[in-house]
Amino acid sequence: xxxxxxxxxxxxxxxxxxxxxxxxxxxxxxxxxxxxxxxxxxxxxxxxxxxxxxxxxxxxxxxxxxxxxxxxxxxxxxxxxxxxxxxxxxxxxxxxxxxxxxxxxxxxxxxxxxxx
Amino acid sequence: xxxxxxxxxxxxxxxxxxxxxxxxxxxxxxxxxxxxxxxxxxxxxxxxxxxxxxxxxxxxxxxxxxxxxxxxxxxxxxxxxxxxxxxxxxxxxxxxxxxxxxxxxxxxxxxxx
Numbered sequence: 001x002x003x004x005x006x007x008x009x010x011x012x013x014x015x016x017x018x019x020x021x022x023x024x025x026x027x028x029x030x031x032x033x034x035x036x037x038x039x040x041x042x043x044x045x046x047x048x049x050x051x052x053x054x055x056x057x058x059x060x061x062x063x064x065x066x067x068x069x070x071x072x073x074x075x076x077x078x079x080x081x082x083x084x085x086x087x088x089x090x091x092x093x094x095x096x097x098x099x100x101x102x103x104x105x106x107x108x109x110x111x112x113x114x115x116x
Numbered sequence: 117x118x119x120x121x122x123x124x125x126x127x128x129x130x131x132x133x134x135x136x137x138x139x140x141x142x143x144x145x146x147x148x149x150x151x152x153x154x155x156x157x158x159x160x161x162x163x164x165x166x167x168x169x170x171x172x173x174x175x176x177x178x179x180x181x182x183x184x185x186x187x188x189x190x191x192x193x194x195x196x197x198x199x200x201x202x203x204x205x206x207x208x209x210x211x212x213x214x215x216x217x218x219x220x221x222x223x224x225x226x227x228x229x
Contacts, residue, residue: 033216035217035218037220042222043207043209043222043223043225044209044220044221044222044223045160045209045211045220045223047217047218047219047220050216050217091159091160093218095218102213102216102218103150103162103165104150104160104162104211104218105162106159106160107159108158108159109158109159111157
């Protein structure tokens with residue numbers, strides 16, 4: 001069975017600080033996909049990144065970066081120089097290729113509060 | 117722009133009535149859509165998988181007769197909460213996959229009074 005754990009339920013930082021959101025996953029599949037989504041107060045989920053299990057290259061997109069390490073089954077997300085607009089709940093999710101329709105299993109989410 | 121559109125974004129209904137929520141894929145066909153439920157400060161829990169032209173697949177513990185799902189076309193899935201009660205009050209959100217990525221609707225906040 002697949003499982004995603006986000007151990008940090010809430011993180012509070014001051015603007016311009018760097019912050020890392022942790023994500024640890026469990027799966028028996030050798031082919032799988034990992035995602036990060038942002039859920040601002042409005043409620044909709046905003047897609048941030050998808051990573052497949054064969055691509056361990058770290059990725060950077062502006063102030064966002066992701067560190068994928070299969071050895072530790074982790075897919076951590078770092079926001080550099082955080083801003084108030086980054087305040088949201090962030091979800092890590094896993095999709096196994098073998099799942100019918102490729103459903104997503106979500107972690108519990110991490111609520112990030114960036115204070116001015 | 118939005119890839120998946122969900123309507124309404126919020127609804128208040130009286131206990132005992134039914135509410136229909138629509139989920140549309142924009143500019144692409146989705147043979148499969150997913151319905152999630154989210155309680156305050158909690159994660160998303162998959163309720164059911166909506167399959168175009170066939171019956172929906174419900175997760176364990178989700179009442180099929182309570183949450184009716186219809187996927188009548190390749191771009192539209194509907195979730196009907198029948199005989200709604202206050203405990204059905206929640207945030208419901210749908211998703212459809214395009215290009216290997218699950219895109220989500222705006223969500224529907226249902227309040228049953």
